[in-house]
Amino acid sequence: MNQTEQNIILIGMMGTGKTTIGQILAKELGFALVDLDAAIVAEQGMTIPEMFELRGEAYFRQAETAVLRKVLASDGGQVVATGGGAVLEPLNCEIMLSGGIVFALTADAETIIDRVRGDSNRPLLAGNAEERIRIIMDERKDAYRFAHYTVDTSRMGPEKIASQILMHYRV
Template structure:
């Protein structure tokens, strides 16, 4: 039996909001596969996102990100997909996400985000003053995640609580069993 292409739960949100952790547990709970668009970009490019940014620039990365996200969304199997924080910056990506699945945005208090990402050297957009970069990027992306079917503030929630909220909302929204 073929699976509807809308059999996806897509996680969006700023870096450090918990997309990777939530995606793994959510996929386990739904017994679906789990994919991360950033990991797919690195696999396809054969190098890290930091290297892509340094060598080719953000535009080249965004082009690769859109291509890999589209591939993930168009696969016929059910999947939980964690996107990179900036995947929502392109209208084509937002439209594709809405076309292919249930979109859940994860949000978080800026200070908690800073605490979560402070020592992560693999995030090219955080080169320099982390606090200022996080607040600046959050301001620039204000409203960028508003197209989601659901928004969950992860600041004070466990990964399990976030997953439970997403599953409940997805079941109410979805026509899938």
């Protein structure tokens, strides 16, 4: 792992492609990929829906902060794909800003709805997923703005999005 390079941190709503883009970036740069949701699941030994149901969202959010802190305290040379709500805790935003270069991925509501359709691993979308996405997007419309760079992923393929990020990263 390359520990001298700045971390790349991806933030954004669910369905903006953080994991997919993270995989491409990590491969291209030879960096480790840390998917924060997956790291929380591994540490807690239960799925995210189970965590929300058995322990509640607040518990999940605490675990999210702890894992984020740990991941960014250690190495450089990582691509960190965060969960969609990781930006809700102001402390997390501070940890991210001082832990690497933060890229916000955005997409319009229709694109997000299309991408997350039928994904049962997202407890916040239980019920009417389309309606929930519009509500959450409205609630979070300013939450991703602290990023160093913002890339709209609605009308671009993953490779092109990754190359835009790399262009900013390499400046």
